[in-house]
Amino acid sequence: MKQLKCPNCGEENSFLNQKCKNCGGFLQQRVPNLNLFETIIEVLEKPSFTFHKICLSEQKNYIFFLFSFAGFSLLFTLYSITSFGRLYSNLLYLLLPSLVFGPLLGIINFSLFSYFSFFITRRILKGESSLRNIRAILAYSLTPIVLATIFVLPTELIIFGMYLFTNVPPPSIYKPIPFYILVSLDILSVIYSIFLFYKGLSIANNFNSLKTFLGLIILMIIFAAMFYLQILVLYSFF
Secondary structure, eight states: OOEETTTTTTTEETTTSBBBBOOOOSSSBBBBBOOHHHHHHHHHHOOHHHHHHHHHHHSOOTTTHHHHHHHHHHHHHHHHHHGGGOOSSSHHHHHHHHHHHHHHHHHHHHHHHHHHHHHHHHIOOOOOHHHHHHHHHHHHHTTHHHHHHHHHHHHHHHGGOOOGGSSSHHHHSSSHHHHHHHHHHHHHHHHHHHHHHHHHHHHHHHHOHHHHHHHHHHHHHHHHHHHHHEEEEEEEOO
């Protein structure tokens, strides 16, 4: 576990503390708030440094904004897996309600997952995380998925249209080369987000690599179960 020694009294403190627990002296520079674009760039370039800064920040800005954008990716993935487009005669009829349900799904799913993450890492694995820090770590870990939602998803919609959400024919048969290229980008964004979440969990809880990996595995199983339940809900519409 990383520690900071207070320059005033010599007390050992967690490296997540801004003030000494003994004398109240400042240990680290204040981080009043987060700049969205600066933090997004930094989390991709130097994740450990950036997650430390996020944990120290007094205002955890843009959390629900990032959850909302990631919600579109989650919703359209559910549509694709369940071939939900079969219920609609026009792509526009599918997209319009998604403008509401996408952000709502993202906020609900990732807020709930934040609570699970906090419970597992703080209560069970005895980490140092707070719920606010875990929620912020998760939100900024979703940066690759958010970027894929902004740049890759519209390209998929333009190329495949309703075929992206049906299986007659599947998009992999309709236009195989663009499909596999774009799906590979989607998969890479998910893998990178999981890697960032791993780094963030380690920083927010002051964990070693083994304990971080254990926590991540448990949480990925929980998220997979949440995702599977939502697939079953969508299948119930057929």
